[in-house]
Amino acid sequence: MAVLCSMAASGRTAQDVKTAMSDYYPGLAALYGSKADRLLEKEFALAVSYTKKNTANSRSSKSARINDTSLPKYSQGGQSLAPSAAAIQQLASDVENVLFAVFDQRLIKNYGRESAGLRLLFRAVLGYMRATGRDVLDMGCRTFAAATGKHQSTIARLLPVLVSASDGILTKVADARGRNADVYVVQLPEKYRQLAKDLSWRKGKIFGLRPIFRRLGDTAALVYEAIERSRLSPTTAGIIKVTGYSRTAVDNALSSLVTMNLVYRSGRQWVINAGANLTALARRLGALEDFEQQIARHRRERAVWQAWLDRHSNRVEERDVYDPERDEYWSPPDQDLGWQYLHETA
Incomplete structure (x- = not known):
């Protein structure tokens, strides 16, 4: 119901959910199975009713635009717009x-x-x-x-x-x-x-951990980001404040970045070297190979998990996959694959 309420709040209809279920909402498809035609319309109507009730209670305080370029939160008809x-x-x-x-x-x-x-x-x-x-x-x-x-x-x-x-x-x-x-x-x-x-939006893109920092470390990644995404070129003290690292940790990270020619100092401020190619450096240090090997290993592990599901699919009855009376999910026995495969997508 939480998922359906989220979809109802974004302006989707029950037919939209049915149409996109196999491609974008495989979790719902697995939950409903053969009961989708019978249950989805009824439960989506409940979600719409719940969403409209909560929208009506809070509209007076939430009707303002988030900022100058945002769309109105509500259409004239009262239903929220799809994002x-x-x-x-x-x-x-x-x-x-x-x-x-x-x-x-x-x-x-x-x-x-x-x-x-x-x-x-x-x-x-x-x-x-x-x-x-x-x-x-x-x-x-x-x-x-x-x-x-x-x-x-x-x-x-x-x-x-x-x-x-x-x-x-x-x-x-x-x-x-x-x-x-x-x-x-x-x-x-x-x-x-x-x-x-x-607050004004920051320049640049946001990343998890780019491959080069698999070699240089998390501290170097966050120090580099503090320079790259800063509104103004920061000093060492500013980097320490933003990252929360000690002076020694920041100095060591900056030394690594300077050695790789990723940053340079201009007076008291640190600046990104725009000419540095992070992908080429990652390949030279072997970090890109590590990344590719991790991706390949994940693909093999997913294939093993999906093969297990395919072999045992004829043994799984609907009540084993979903029982509305209990708040838990079916999983394979530990001795076959282990708990680590539970959270994987196709």
Whole structure:
């Protein structure tokens, strides 16, 4: 119902959901199975009713535009507009503002050493949101692992932490089932909208961990980003403040970046070397090969998992896949493949 409410709130109809279910919402297709024709219309009507009720209660305080270029939140007919590609990019930019202004420092304060992984994962989420043009993400742990240079088990541990720490920005709306990954929704809570509006959007793109930093490390990646995405070329003190790292850690990272000719110093300020080719450097250091090997390994592991599903599909009855009376999901026995394959998408 959470997924249906999200779709109803974005202006989709039950027919839209049925049409796109096999391509864009495989999780729903697996949940409903042969009951889609009988149940979907009824449950989507409940979702529309619930959404309209909550919209009516909050419209008076939420009808203002987010910023000068945003579309009105509500059409004249009262139903919310489906998010356009421009609206998704705008949402990503607003969330980036809040990430840099609030959450980076909050993660550093509350999670210490683990904060680097959480910050890079948050960036990977926004990067995939921009790339797919969707605020609903059904990426598996291995996809985020490749984007952050981490092992999938690390991502499986960090994702729930990030959902909790994001204060409503990242919300899990559906559990993984079979071939389908967990489903997450990115949104901007009301309490952060004024802050996002007050700050100008930052130049450049957002990344998880680019291949070159698999060799140089997370600290170097975040220091490089602090220079690259800064509104003004920062000093060393400014980088320390933004990244939350010690003076020694920042100096070591800057030394590595200078050695690779990625940054240079202009007076007291640090500047990105626009002529540096990060992909070529990554290939020279073997980091690109590591990235490609990780992708290849993930493909093999997905193939093994999908083959297991295909071999056992004739043994799975509908009640084994979905039982409305219990809040859990079917999974293969540990001795066959192990729990790590549960969160993978096709």
